Amino acid sequence: MLYALQTIPGLGQLAWHEAERKLPLGDGGGPRLVGLRAVPGRNDLVLFDHRGAAKPLLALRSSEDVFVVAARAFRVAPDERGLRQIYAAVRYGDAIAPTVDQWRRTLGTRQQGGTFRVIARSVGKQKFLRRDLGRAVSDAVKDGWPGRWRLVDDDADLEVWATLVDQELICTLRLSDVRMRQRGKLRHLPASLRPALAAAMVSLTEPEADDVFVDPMAGAGTLLVERAAAGPFAEIHGGDTSPEAFSALQENVRGVRGKIHVSRWDARRLPFADGEVDKIAVNLPFGKQIGAEARLPELYRASLVEFVRILRPGGRLVALVGEPRALEQARAGAARALRPGARHRVIVLGNAATICEFTRT
Known part of the structure; x- marks a missing residue:
């Protein structure tokens, strides 16, 4: 399963080294780095494949948040076509159901829906606004995700983070809470x-x-x-x-x-x-x-x-x-x-x- 660690700008490589060193081996061996992404001035993202349990990720200390990746899209167009691509990727992605299940297991809940909110971030020269990105993702969640989900502004059961870095969309579910960041x-x-x-x-x-x-x-x-x-x-x-x-x-x-x-x-x-x-x-x-x-x-x-x-x-x-x-x-x-x-x-x-x-x- 694909995960993302979020950390302070510049710490991505060090966060990955910690994960590589500390995570227990899964059925397919140790974690495998997929890539490092940067949200300039905000965060580094470490994308990696991990076949073991998700809870050990919450014990990593060089990272501030842990996410499971629900959907990705590549070569996203910078105009209205891109919003349609984003909607389709988030609504119909093959990993949606497994990642929602992983979110439930990690948080220890059986709920088949609830409230959600979307945190949208974009880096690049898109012609649409960040709120348009967020709307495309929230519409996809309401229309196609397993369970019944209701959009709220804050204090949601589920946080969906949509990060668009140039032409690549990374849509994730947050597994960690404020305790990981604030200690x-x-x-x-x-x-x-x-x-x-x-x-x-x-x-x-x-x-x-x-x-x-x-x-x-x-x-x-x-x-x-x-x-x-x-x-x-x-x-x-x-x-x-x-x-x-x-x-x-x-x-x-x-x-x-x-x-x-x-x-x-x-x-x-x-x-x-x-x-x-x-x-x-x-x-x-x-x-x-x-x-x-x-x-x-x-x-x-x-x-x-x-x-x-x-x-x-x-x-x-x-x-x-x-x-x-x-x-x-x-x-x-x-x-x-x-x-x-x-x-x-x-x-x-x-x-x-x-x-x-x-x-x-």
């Missing part, structure tokens, strides 16, 4: 990382059971929570200078199992011995966050010097940064023991950012 009752701050992004950063540190893991600028603690969820560890440490952040940090790690320590500290003077730490993941302040871009080179330089000091040889640093050039200049000038690795460009709150990987030589 329970975490207290967030204005600059807090979204959990899916934090989970992707944690995975890039290559978690191991004996890790001493540190987030030197922990904010509300999202990276700490995601590291605890990623698997066994020896110790997790996090801290921040802000009283508000430290309060949120204490609240968010309360109840997380394992040796988790939080402190008020300055990331440029950390309370660890040389080479004591295995992994560091950090959301480095952007210019707007600290109020003056002129201070970034100084902050990055002093922080990297300290990170090099506490990291063991072979240790990993994963940093999210808004100005990767400034970070590289700081590394080249003061922290050459950090060997640069892969970079991953993402969109964070509408702004371009980069996840940078480093290894301590």
Whole structure:
């Protein structure tokens, strides 16, 4: 069966790697990637074939939503003919009945109908409006889907997402709910990382059971929570200078199992011995966050010097940064023991950012 993972722009490939690594084998083996699609500035979509149960998909942490694909259409015309193509694909598609059944099984319901709503998105030079796309899909659902379905504006039993990327239509049913995206009752701050992004950063540190893991600028603690969820560890440490952040940090790690320590500290003077730490993941302040871009080179330089000091040889640093050039200049000038690795460009709150990987030589 064909599924789609939805995640933060730029995280599609990392979300796929997590699915490939974690999903149990089905009758036909492991999941098979069908393709990556982008809704610019909004989401990445990962399309893949999976023969196993759907519920394990809801445990993936680098994704924010899970869908089962009900219908696809290709070479969709950009005019009224395209709307007729979309209607036909969504009404008569061979996968409609099986995907509605999968939706019922995943949600644990037997209802043969109910309320539905359509979320329509389009990318390209279509001559029709987004609402026309939504109307074609909703008409197809009402006219041809198994059961009796009634269109509503909000709070529906079933969410149908119709994404038109240039000439390709992807019509999906949402299997996840808000809990997958928000991760329970975490207290967030204005600059807090979204959990899916934090989970992707944690995975890039290559978690191991004996890790001493540190987030030197922990904010509300999202990276700490995601590291605890990623698997066994020896110790997790996090801290921040802000009283508000430290309060949120204490609240968010309360109840997380394992040796988790939080402190008020300055990331440029950390309370660890040389080479004591295995992994560091950090959301480095952007210019707007600290109020003056002129201070970034100084902050990055002093922080990297300290990170090099506490990291063991072979240790990993994963940093999210808004100005990767400034970070590289700081590394080249003061922290050459950090060997640069892969970079991953993402969109964070509408702004371009980069996840940078480093290894301590």
